[in-house]
Amino acid sequence: MKKTAFKKALTGLAAGIGLAAALTAQAAEPFKVGFVYVGPIGDHGWSYQHDQGRKAVEAYYGDKVETTYVENVPEGADAERVIRNLAKSGNDLIFTTSFGFMNPTLKVAKQFPKVTFEHATGYKQAKNMGTYVSNTYEGRYVAGFVAAKMTKSNKIGYIASFPIPEVIRDINAVQLALNKYNPEAELKIVWVNTWFDPGKEADAANAMMDQGVDVILQHTDSPAAMQAADRRGAYAVGQASDMSSFGPKAHLMSVVDNWDPYYIKRVQEVMDGTWKSTDHWGGMAEDEIVIPGFSENVPDDVALEAQALIDGIKAGTLHPFAGPIKNQAGELIVAEGDVLPHGEIAGMSWYVEGVEGDIPK
Structure with missing residues (x-):
């Protein structure tokens, strides 16, 4: 009887050890x-x-x-x-x-x-x-300001991916900055219907530069536009990551997603x-949208003013979609002193005043 009980105890102990080991492995x-x-x-x-x-x-x-x-x-x-x-x-x-x-x-x-x-x-x-x-529209607004100050031809290019609210509101943010800081500047948009296609992006950049564009922004993912601008003596803004190394002569700033x-x-x-x-x-x-400084191509006074915009956005004293804002047809959408509601920013499907052309269907 004692021997049997001892065996049972050993069996129970082994089972307990096995269970503990399994639980430890599971926890790890x-x-x-x-x-x-x-x-x-x-x-x-x-x-x-x-x-x-x-x-x-x-x-x-x-x-x-x-x-x-x-x-x-x-x-x-x-x-x-x-x-x-x-x-x-x-x-x-x-x-x-x-x-x-x-x-x-x-x-x-x-x-x-x-x-x-x-x-x-x-x-x-x-x-x-x-x-x-x-x-991202916060960074685009700052980029629009820098483009407004750096262009000599008053022709700004924008390589757009797909006509979804995210892309449309970023285009609008650039245009609002142009309206305020250089009303003579014209925004030329090329839709490439891709997120990543270096060949298409380079072709779009070259086509715009052929038309006199001297600053290029993008809502696509490769550095092809930056490289094209660097080769041809134009300026460009990096998208999503710091693209300065791909076009040192062209790079003005990058809007970085952190x-x-x-x-x-x-x-x-x-x-x-x-x-x-x-x-x-x-x-x-x-700190989820970051502009890691401005290149040497940007004059000090422009960089300082751009930094002031960043500081204002961070502090909540500046909002890219603060009124007055009119739509493409010239109708007042946001009155002075008001800010476009978050829900309308999230679902944006219309252009602000100054943008030429139609949103693709």
């Missing part, structure tokens, strides 16, 4: 975060900056967090497949980083209620899906169980 498993990118991480623009945010998460959390990413994902059915595979692979949190990923993300989120999803630049949320976007603080914060919230679905907008005040 890293928190898994997936990222989906519309372009290559080497685009030196939008996807590149999101991947810098992913790397910041890894650096901050060390072996507590494991990240993975999928690049060059087309918007549509392929995106849904990729997002679903990341959910099936055990990712606890998934960031999808392009407007066209919105509906696929929402569909997969409903199928995986225990996984948390975050979608960049969209407007649809769910209990386990939030949205986030950066106030995703590091947001990604680190949201990962922590999911890990802590405090995450809630929100529609996050972050700009200069949150």
Whole structure:
């Protein structure tokens, strides 16, 4: 009897040790975060900056967090497949980083209620899906000011990707700065219908320079426009990341998306169980839109005035969409002393006064 009892005790002890070891191994498993990118991480623009945010998460959390990413994902059915595979692979949190990923993300989120999803630049949320976007229009307004001061031909070029609210409001922010600081300047827009295509972007830049454009802005992701401007003696503004190294003679400034603080914060919230679905907008005040200085091509007085605009935006004393603002037809949309409501900025589908041409359908 004593021998049998001893064997049972040993068996129970072994089972307890095994259970403890299993629990320890389970506790040691890293928190898994997936990222989906519309372009290559080497685009030196939008996807590149999101991947810098992913790397910041890894650096901050060390072996507590494991990240993975999928690049060059087309918007549509392929995106849904990729997002679903990341959910099936055990990712606890998934960031999808392009407007066209919105509906696929929402569909997969409903199928995986225990996984948390975050979608960049969209407007649809769910209990386990939030949205986030950066106030790029703040940086564009400053870029519009610098372009207004630096142009000699009074012809500013803008390479636009797709006619979604994010792109339209950024075009409008540039035009509002031109209206205020150089009413003689004309904004020429070329729609390329791509986020990343260096060939198309370079062709658009060259076509505009052929028409006399001497400052180029862009809402596409490669440095091709900066390089084209550098070759031909024009100026350019970098998009999403610091593009100064791609065109030192052309570079005026870059509007940089800094995703590091947001990604680190949201990962922590999911890990802590405090995450809630929100529609996050972050700009200069949150250090999520950054202008890392002005190049030597920008005169000191222009740089100082541009910095004053940045300081005003950060302090909340300056808003790019403060009235008076008229639409393209000359109708007053925002009265003096008022600011365009956030919801209308988020869904912007109209041009401000001064922009020529129609928004593509």
